[in-house]
Amino acid sequence: MALLEVTNLDVRFGLRQGEVRALRDVNFTLERGERLGIVGESGAGKSVAAFSLLNLIAKPGFIAGGSISFEGKTLNTMSERGLRKVRGNRISMIFQDPMMTLNPVLSIGQQMIECLKAHRRISSREARAISLDKLRQVQIPSPETRLDQYPHELSGGMRQRVIIAIALLLDPDIIIADEPTTALDVTIQAEIMALLLELCEQHNVGLILITHDLGVVSQVTQRMLVMYAGRVIEQGSTREIINDPQHPYTQGLINALPQMATPGEKLNQIRGTMPSLSNLPSGCAFHPRCNFINRADGKPRPACTEQVPGFVESGNCRVACHMVAEMLEDRRLKEESS
Amino acid sequence: MLPLFIRLIRAEMMEVLQSDYVKYARAKGISMRRVYFVHALKNTMLPVITVGGVQIGTMVAYTILTETVFQWPGMGLMFLDAINRADIPLIISYLMIVGVIFVVTNTIVDLIYGLVNPTVKLTGKPA
Numbered sequence: 072m073a074l075l076e077v078t079n080l081d082v083r084f085g086l087r088q089g090e091v092r093a094l095r096d097v098n099f100t101l102e103r104g105e106r107l108g109i110v111g112e113s114g115a116g117k118s119v120a121a122f123s124l125l126n127l128i129a130k131p132g133f134i135a136g137g138s139i140s141f142e143g144k145t146l147n148t149m150s151e152r153g154l155r156k157v158r159g160n161r162i163s164m165i166f167q168d169p170m171m172t173l174n175p176v177l178s179i180g181q182q183m184i185e186c187l188k189a190h191r192r193i194s195s196r197e198a199r200a201i202s203l204d205k206l207r208q209v210q211i212p213s214p215e216t217r218l219d220q221y222p223h224e225l226s227g228g229m230r231q232r233v234i235i236a237i238a239l240l241l242d243p244d245i246i247i248a249d250e251p252t253t254a255l256d257v258t259i260q261a262e263i264m265a266l267l268l269e270l271c272e273q274h275n276v277g278l279i280l281i282t283h284d285l286g287v288v289s290q291v292t293q294r295m296l297v298m299y300a301g302r303v304i305e306q307g308s309t310r311e312i313i314n315d316p317q318h319p320y321t322q323g324l325i326n327a328l329p330q331m332a333t334p335g336e337k338l339n340q341i342r343g344t345m346p347s348l349s350n351l352p353s354g355c356a357f358h359p360r361c362n363f364i365n366r367a368d369g370k371p372r373p374a375c376t377e378q379v380p381g382f383v384e385s386g387n388c389r390v391a392c393h394m395v396a397e398m399l400e401d402r403r404l405k406e407e408s409s
Numbered sequence: 410m411l412p413l414f415i416r417l418i419r420a421e422m423m424e425v426l427q428s429d430y431v432k433y434a435r436a437k438g439i440s441m442r443r444v445y446f447v448h449a450l451k452n453t454m455l456p457v458i459t460v461g462g463v464q465i466g467t468m469v470a471y472t473i474l475t476e477t478v479f480q481w482p483g484m485g486l487m488f489l490d491a492i493n494r495a496d497i498p499l500i501i502s503y504l505m506i507v508g509v510i511f512v513v514t515n516t517i518v519d520l521i522y523g524l525v526n527p528t529v530k531l532t533g534k535p536a
Binding site for chain 1: 430
């Protein structure tokens with residue numbers, strides 16, 4: 072059995088205008104020491120997925136269905152008390168903006184020690200020693216002085232290192248990193264990512280990496296999910312998806328990478344913007360932006376506008392698109408003729 | 410004075426509880442009590458202390474009003490009498506004492522603020 076198993080996760084937000092389904096039919100598993108990437112545009116539901124794993128979605132959001140099972144225990148029905156034992160202890164999180172995640176009025180040491188003390192019965196001195204050790208592991212210069220400093224005295228990169236150290240404090244099984252590098256300087260980004268990867272490998276920690284950056288996903292993760300409008304549209308082995316994306320959306324994303332454009336010309340893009348979750352297009356949510364349209368009249372196929380696509384297995388991946396079979400057929404014919 | 414504080418604390422608390430560091434504290438598995446009383450309340454207290462300092466000042470000034478209305482013998486009433494009698498030395502001494510009280514309370518508030526908020530460094534203390 073997998074370490075973490077998410078089945079049919081359904082998250083909704085009860086708004087005045089009615090319920091908005093922020094996530095639906097999300098399924099994935101994570102094995103011990105495995106690294107999983109979640110990619111998608113802003114608003115695709117990546118962060119909601121991450122927060123729902125620990126049942127931390129802010130009101131009015133709630134988990135409406137499905138199950139999150141961690142080591143055989145169902146997290147979404149667990150009591151707040153039980154969840155608290157998992158949070159930070161077995162599954163820890165790294166947030167997006169290191170400037171905002173550390174409490175400005177508590178020293179680094181206080182914030183590390185309180186986390187240790189919440190989960191283990193240890194003395195302050197021991198907790199301090201462990202904190203110091205973890206700060207060394209994240210290669211912060213002069214860790215002894217850092218413990219007594221406040222967040223505003225550290226730079227963004229150093230703060231994110233501190234947060235990584237806190238994430239590793241209790242030797243968790245899984246770290247959920249919600250865009251850990253987006254708020255950082257580009258030069259620091261690679262450094263922090265390399266550090267995170269190295270530490271995860273060293274401690275055999277599972278990593279769920281949420282990011283916009285396909286480059287990072289391809290370097291760091293073994294498997295990935297591509298999300299669009301609250302739904303997983305393609306999932307499977309990272310290498311296969313990056314090298315041979317099946318879903319038109321994933322193809323568009325990879326095509327949009329600056330490296331894929333011809334020099335001197337405009338960058339490729341996916342036309343249109345992501346629909347609002349409260350007003351999704353019928354059928355496949357991606358169909359208004361999809362390039363796969365009837366050549367004859369330039370309209371989307373009826374199947375695409377009428378039916379929500381189910382998953383089609385393709386190699387080691389699963390794709391939610393009506394057109395996959397046709398696309399593969401097209402490609403085969405092209406290859407044969409050439 | 411209390412309603413003002415309660416409303417201020419409530420408003421600040423609502424704001425602070427939305428912040429990332431409160432969410433992060435919860436994600437660390439810290440008890441809700443500690444999240445509320447240590448993580449959130451400490452941040453909430455910053456503006457409350459500032460307003461509190463000003464309020465103590467106004468409280469001293471308003472003794473004139475309360476003492477006149479209720480005819481309590483006190484500094485405020487004495488000051489009003491002094492004005493009626495055009496007793497200049499008494500007026501001056503009252504104003505100076507009130508001024509000193511203002512300065513002292515504000516200094517104390519600033520010192521407390523320095524203790525609570527680590528981003529405020531009082532001069533002379535090494536960073």
